[in-house]
Amino acid sequence: MLVSLFAVALASASLATFMGFHIVEDLHQPPWAMSLYAAVATLVTVGANRFCGERIDGGARIARLVSAANALRLLGVVVLVLPHGFPALLVLAAPLLALGNSATSSLYSFGRLYAEREGLDAARYNTRLRTMTSLGWMIGPALAFGAADRWGSAVVFEGGALLCALSLGLGWICLPTGFRKIVALKESGGASQAEDEAPNPALWLAAGACLLFSVSHVLCTAALPLFYVREAGLPTYAPGLSFAVKCFMEVLVILASAPLLRRIGARRCLVLSAGLGILAYGVLAQTRSIPHLVLGAALEGLYYGVFAGVSASFVQGFARGRIGRATSLYMNSLFVGGLMASALLGGLASLFDFRTAILSATGMMAAAAVLLVMTRHLDRQSDLYAAGQA
Known part of the structure; x- marks a missing residue:
């Protein structure tokens, strides 16, 4: 598989x-x-x-x-x-x-x-x-x-x-x-069917947080190559080096994210990821040298690795038995976020510059953290389910 x-x-x-x-x-x-x-x-x-x-x-x-x-x-x-x-x-x-x-x-x-x-x-x-x-x-x-x-x-x-x-x-x-x-048989109009079809605002808030993560991530990732070469004055190999460092760190963190999820819960993991993302964007926006670039790319891989390793489990935690619906909503949030980021980048780069686009990603990340906190009051079982304990 x-x-x-x-x-x-x-x-x-x-x-x-x-x-x-x-x-x-x-x-x-x-x-x-x-x-x-x-x-x-x-x-x-x-x-x-x-x-x-x-x-x-x-x-x-x-x-x-x-x-x-x-x-x-x-x-x-x-x-x-x-x-x-x-x-x-x-x-x-x-x-x-x-x-x-x-x-x-x-x-x-x-x-x-x-x-x-x-x-x-x-x-x-x-x-x-x-x-x-x-x-x-x-x-x-x-x-x-x-x-x-x-x-x-x-x-x-x-x-x-x-x-x-x-x-x-x-x-x-x-x-x-x-x-x-395995689909359980339900009596027509039964309580389980009513619960299955009931509104699930926590699921939508969780997916909304992932959408904002996606907007933030794609906005920064798309802006970085031109920022490095045009505005930071770095050599043409800089974008490739940044991407390699980011991906290497991302994979390492993803592999280590399961114990972290069980220890502090999916929601806290994602709030931590948002904080690291804001820090990473601040460092990347000030990049003027290759060592600075490597530091920023490592922080970017660190925050996104936590998000990538935990986010699917977090959204599935609000599934209420509808794993297919929750997973498709999660994947759609990433696709739609990428499309929104592409449109936003064009406007920001035209009106301001690519550095502004990177800094704007911090606002999206902060908004994602707010939505994550809001989900806490709607479904306290999600962390247990995300960790496979409920």
Whole structure:
């Protein structure tokens, strides 16, 4: 299951990060075309995640949902392998690739349900899932841009097709085909059904906090490369070094986050992450040298590693038995946050500068901390559930 998730993450990362370059450099479209593509992809992804989450909660076989998503992503990459223009990319490839993104959300739901059913440490299993995702995103972009630099953009999509086919095959081999959520029989109009359908404001607040984390993270990550080179006067290798240090620290912290979650609880972990994030952005915004950059990138990896290792468990803690819905809402908060950050970055960089964009991320992080505190008064059982103790 972990191998299947790594293959999915590797395929997603190699394609998603290269798409903007392909649109502008290969298809000769204006920069706003990237935003149009991102909007279409995000909207379709949100709908697909929501659909799969509801199907999982209804008892659908998760392996079938994952295989369908991987097959749709493969079809989307085939469109890109063939000669195409921007209209074909926007109308055919973007929706197909976005539908394929639902595989990640479904696998996260699968992981949580599998851990609970087998009596595994749910918090630790969630960190393993997140580690596989982060490793895929560490390796995928480097593979894509390295291949494009050496052999051209066509090789990126051909390699992406192979990765998607590998994801599809591994899903068939590794995932138990009959695994599904056990749905308890309910009497019509019974108390359990009423509770299941009751409003769940704590879940939405938890997802809102994750959305603000995502806005903050993507806003800073997207602004840093141009800030380093244009405003801080650092060499052109600085963005790559920063990303490598950040990702290395992030993976280490994710692996260590399960004991921290059990010791202080998911909510306190995320409040700690928000505080570290504000500190990291303050350090990064003042960067003027490579040692300063390394310190800031390490702090960035530290805060985001805590968030990445704990956030899925935190949101699932408010699921009230609807793991599919909670997980899809969590994943959607990350996608929508990324889209919001991209739009916000353009405005801030045009009106002010990239340093201002980085400092603005601290405001989003502070707002996320406020929402986290608000969830405390709505559901005190979430920390126990997130740690696999309830």
